[in-house]
Amino acid sequence: MIEADRDIYPWYEEPRWLAEVFKKDPTVGRQILRRYSFAGTRTYFRSSYASLRINGFEYARLNRDGSFRYGQQNRRLDPTACPPGKLVAALGQMFERLAESGGDSLAIPAWANATHRPEVAAFIRYAAENHQPEHWLESMLLRDVSVLCETYESGRSQVVVGYVGKRGWQFIDMLVLDRRHRELVVLELKVSRSDGRAVTQVAAYAKWVADNKERLLSPAFGYFPNVERPSEFRVAVAFAAPTFTANFTDYVRRHPAGFSTRLFVVKGEWRKGIKVEEMPLPKFARHAGRPPGDLARGRE
Numbered sequence: 001m002i003e004a005d006r007d008i009y010p011w012y013e014e015p016r017w018l019a020e021v022f023k024k025d026p027t028v029g030r031q032i033l034r035r036y037s038f039a040g041t042r043t044y045f046r047s048s049y050a051s052l053r054i055n056g057f058e059y060a061r062l063n064r065d066g067s068f069r070y071g072q073q074n075r076r077l078d079p080t081a082c083p084p085g086k087l088v089a090a091l092g093q094m095f096e097r098l099a100e101s102g103g104d105s106l107a108i109p110a111w112a113n114a115t116h117r118p119e120v121a122a123f124i125r126y127a128a129e130n131h132q133p134e135h136w137l138e139s140m141l142l143r144d145v146s147v148l149c150e151t152y153e154s155g156r157s158q159v160v161v162g163y164v165g166k167r168g169w170q171f172i173d174m175l176v177l178d179r180r181h182r183e184l185v186v187l188e189l190k191v192s193r194s195d196g197r198a199v200t201q202v203a204a205y206a207k208w209v210a211d212n213k214e215r216l217l218s219p220a221f222g223y224f225p226n227v228e229r230p231s232e233f234r235v236a237v238a239f240a241a242p243t244f245t246a247n248f249t250d251y252v253r254r255h256p257a258g259f260s261t262r263l264f265v266v267k268g269e270w271r272k273g274i275k276v277e278e279m280p281l282p283k284f285a286r287h288a289g290r291p292p293g294d295l296a297r298g299r300e
Contacts, residue, residue, distance in 0.1 A: 032066060037052055041054055048063065049061045050062040055139050056139045059087065059091055081119060090115075099272050102271070103133060103271060105131070136271065139157075141155065141240070144274075148176070148238070152177070152178055154177050155176045155187070156174065161205060174187040175209070175216070182232050184235050184236075185238050185262075186238070187238045188240075189241070195247075195248060199255055202239070203237065206259045235259055236261070237260070237261055238263070244265065252281075263278065263279040264276050264279070265279055
């Protein structure tokens with residue numbers, strides 16, 4: 001993995017991003033974002049666009065030139081023919097239906113065709129086919145990471161690690177900071193599938209976090225801008241999923257990769273509300289000399 005592109009800024013550095021990447025008056029971009037970003041929307045910033053998302057689904061992009069693109073292949077939208085507000089309202093209704101059905105999207109196309117005009121129905125059909133449950137779970141955990149563990153205080157999602165050949169840009173699902181500001185957890189989310197390969201990937205991410213702790217906690221870099229850099233700093237890895245297959249759990253237990261490992265099971269109909277239970281790990285997977293819930297010291 002190589003160092004992240006310096007032009008990729010954290011999603012919450014809105015004024016800096018709009019000023020330095022868009023090369024225009026940042027107040028213009030903020031006005032556009034306020035106009036099209038409704039309740040429940042999160043904004044992710046990249047080098048050339050802002051991604052506007054509801055429950056993890058990207059419904060629009062704000063591009064460098066200030067234009068918006070929606071839906072399939074980020075097509076331009078004629079506001080007079082299909083007001084953005086109607087798209088977002090319909091998208092909210094779609095997520096309510098998905099939550100009620102436990103994530104079953106098969107009934108969405110028929111409902112969209114019967115309920116909305118053709119332009120909106122086409123957008124909703126595309127959204128139903130392309131929504132990503134892991135991003136949905138991520139968006140819910142970002143609202144309150146303490147549901148995972150009462151000592152967790154804040155989280156940041158889609159943290160840029162670097163560019164890896166044909167695989168493209170690599171992102172950590174979530175970085176979670178504890179209340180003492182001494183422990184940073186690399187959190188991997190799995191919804192649709194759980195396999196052992198994720199453990200190797202997350203171990204590499206954890207090493208990157210340990211090697212870049214000064215930058216991650218630096219106010220200039222911005223991921224945790226109001227945190228004083230502690231003299232003691234530890235890194236851990238954690239996994240959250242509705243279910244863990246036996247081989248995945250066994251793989252995690254036998255390969256802690258030098259960092260403590262925690263498993264969180266997201267219980268029940270998590271789309272309606274998060275309930276989490278931590279799975280116990282056997283003694284050989286715990287860091288020697290530390291209590292089960294403590295985090296192993298990261299590499300200095």
